[in-house]
Amino acid sequence: MAYPGRFAEQLIADRLDRVSLSFLADSLEIRRGGVAANIALGLARLGHSPVLVGAAGTDFAGYGEWLRAEGVDISAVHLSDTLHTARFVCTTDADQNQIATFYAGAMAEARRIGIPQVAARTGPFALVVVGPNDPEAMLRHTEECRHLGIPFAADPSQQLARLDREGARRLVDGARLLFTNEYEAALLTERTGWTENGILARTGTWIVTRGAEGVTLARAAREPLRLAAVPTRAATEPTGVGDAFRAGFLAGMLRGWPRARAARLGCALATVVLESVGPQEYALTADDLVRRIEDAYGPRAAREVGPALARMVRAPVGSVAG
Template sequence: MNGAPGIPFPQDGPVVCVGETMAALAPTPHGPLDTAEDLRMSVAGAESNVAMYLADLGRDVSWLSALGDDAFGRRVRAAVAAAGVDVTGVRTDPQRPTGLLVKDPGRDRTRVHYYRSGSAASALGPEVLDDDRIRSATLVHLTGVTPALSPSCRDLVERALAAPPSPERPYAISFDVNHRPALWPDGTAATVLRDLADRADIVFVGLDEAQDLWGADLEPADVRRLLKGPRILVVKDGGRAAHALTETDGKMCTVPALPTDVVEPVGAGDAFAAGFLAGLLRGEDLRRALRLGHVTASSALRVTGDHGPLPNAATIAELLDLDDEDWPTGRRAAR
């Protein structure tokens, strides 16, 4: 049995997510960009994705960022706010534009084209951490996207992770490695992301990411040996399973993924992180937190955008309560 005892960390309370969100354009109907006649606009940002799913799961959550004084920025702000996220800490930059991404779905994978150089969010810096929302938070969520955007953004993340939890930094920090190769100069990501991840309290990384960054033969236990600092390390193995490894006993809690008809994989990792964090915040053990991560990720996989509707609360509760033999198919919940 891969279960693990409950972990009294982080404490229940407000969450703050910090990072860039862009306007996103994708072909509709779903298909290659070069033959598309219509594009659908949505929003895309790893940290705001986490924030929106946390709000869906009943958490008190704020998003801190910057947007341009333009139509894209107004669209992004409205969409994130409509999901129940506090956006009052998002500043408007009159000089810099809102970032933009365009999705190009292919037969095997979706290519993403970024237009974010010089964006409003790329000018974020350590001063963001002086916001009163962060001072009163129990958890702050960051990703490896932010330090790749600019020197000031990297300074922001470096300062956030400069010290362990203390009276001066009473909140926990979760960090999703979220490696985006196109944003990093060749040869720089591996060292920087390993150093940042090793200083966070909770870390998420895809097994494929870890293998690309730190060694092709790595297994989850090897990643734990590389990243000794986090209290909880979650290694996601695509559509197969997710593994949680703690600092206390070295044991690994593994929960298989739910079978899902995948429409678009982009955003599923953010959804998983939100579900797992929501589980921890409400006092679930690792097994149930991983299950909630999978349930939330499935919602993202079923839509072309990054944010899909969750099952109702009763269905989620039934899924979390399934016996281990029923969980891989969700059979009892489906009956």
């Protein structure tokens, strides 16, 4: 939903212990989403063959077929017999601030899914992204990856608020990649009780997204790599922007690109999604991505990715590739 005013104008500083507000929204749109599905779709559109692992409800059929047609393997999705698919109800104000409520629904059954069983059906994984999900499922999948020797990325996101110290440590320890935004980075040090250096000593690369300020990639005993964001032509709606960055970054990393090159692709895809309403409604072309990368990072950066993106970017469903 879109609220034309500003949330901040309705908040009274000395009354925040008793908030009772209603915002009259101008519009209501129901769109496909979900962190795992957003990332998987982005990877598919960039030429990969992602396997979506999660739990959905009996209302998932149409969405699932749409994802399958887009190139996402949905064979590992567990379907609940009784619960609806998770829903994120979000209101965005004129300053792009958001107030949201998340209904977990069938997500609670994700703990029934085993990575070994999925890998036995689909073949070995190059990487498992453990994103925000049922907390028990997140911890189970992390432990299974360690046991099987599968590289994994930890992306706790909103679920950091649900994890205690032991859970946060178990989720992060040994991750090849760790994704957070700025606020989550601070929360992660508080939750784990580890310093930033302590976290870096237990992970590979820690990627911190910073909105309009870009992204920082840190590794133990090395200078952090800082990249500016790709400028936006017209910011429209921020939902799914972080997922898009992850999809672009992972798409590059899985092809063996250097971290900086992969992060530039992530930033470009994030801006494409920022200019769209909904996390999956964007149109993607190689020429547009290359142009954005050149504008933000220069001709050399564009030349580094141009030929590869021409091969990677998947033609939209229903179109004919020339």
